[in-house]
Each structure stands twice: as structure tokens, then as C-alpha cells.
Amino acid sequence: MKLDHVGVAVRALSEVADFYRERLGLEEVHREEVPGQGVRVVFLGNPKDPEGCQVELLEPLSRDCAVSKFLSERGPGLHHLAFRAGAVEAAMKRLYSAGLPALEAAPRPGARGHQVCFLHPKRCHGVLVELVGSSAV
Ligand code: CMX
Secondary structure, eight states: OEEEEEEEEOSOHHHHHHIIIIITOOEEEEEEEEGGGTEEEEEEEOTTOTTSOEEEEEEESSTTSHHHHHHHHHOSEEEEEEEEEESHHHHHHHHHHTTOOOSSSSOEEOGGGEEEEEEOGGGTTTOEEEEEEEEEO
16 A cells, blocks of 8 residues: 555644745645544645655644544654555455454545545554545545
């Protein structure tokens, strides 16, 4: 699977996005709220390379979401790796059969209109893994 993006948990997008834009030269390519995931996100990358790996900044929308808990326990920083999985449901079935069930019973709506699922960091050697579907929700 190809790496789609790297998720980074931040306390405030406004405090962090400039670092990626001004110091590292990335450009904002997408911004949205994903209520089902409890986050407001900004994707940064190279607009001329839409297939290239991007950075997703994740700001919690409330105190009781996954990213808020992550920030309280571990502080800002690398949150997850996201891979393009094609048909997410098929990937979930394949991984389930191999003894690696996703956190969700079925794909759910993620950012940019994609179906997504997550694999628990305890089952992935300390890294939260997201599978991103190619189809829109
Ligand atoms: N990376 C690595 N380890 C992580 C982690 C992460 N992102 N989040 C939690 N952990 C670790 C905790 O530090 C803890 O480790 P220790 O037991 O060693 O202290 C352990 O996982 C806790 O696991 P848990 O008790 O099962 O559950 P949590 O309540 O902490 O939830 C998780 C963890 C992964 C199940 C939850 O965050 C989740 O469901 N994530 C998927 C959804 C998500 O993260 N959405 C936001 C992103 C949306 C987007 O990208 O658009």
C-alpha cells in the first residue's frame, strides 16, 4: 500500500500550519471539519503532486474525542500513518482473516470524502494505522 498521509496531532492549527508552510514550503491543499472523527483538519503538500504523501494536521473539536485524549496523554506529535488501501472493506476482511481486525466493524467516513478504518497501535508495533479507501463515501 502507498503512504497517503502522515497524521500529526496539534492543539491549534493556527499555531502549527505556518511551520509547515513557511519553514518547510508545503502548501495547504485541503481543510475541513470531520465531525465523525471529532477533528478539524488541514492537509499540506505539493499541489502539483496530488498523488504525493501529505501531512494532515489534526485539531480536536471537543474534549472527548480520540485526538484530544492523545494530546492529553502524549502531547502534540505524530498521530498516525495512513495508507491507500483501494477497497477498504476488502482490505479489512483480508486483515481480519490474518488476525488483525480493524477498530471498526465497517468503514466509516473520513476526511476528503473517503471511507476509512483504523488499526490499533498495539497491534501495529506502536503506530496507529489508517486505511484510506479510493472510493468516496
Ligand atoms: N499512536 C500510538 N499509540 C497510541 C495512539 C496513537 N495515535 N493513541 C493511543 N495510543 C496508545 C496509548 O498511549 C495507550 O498506550 P499505553 O497502554 O502503552 O499507555 C494505548 O494506545 C491506549 O489504547 P486504548 O486503551 O485502546 O484506547 P484509547 O482510548 O487511548 O484510544 C485508539 C486509542 C487508537 C483506540 C483511538 O484513538 C481510536 O479509536 N483512534 C481511531 C480514530 C482516530 O484516531 N480518529 C482521529 C483521526 C481522524 C482523521 O485522521 O481524520
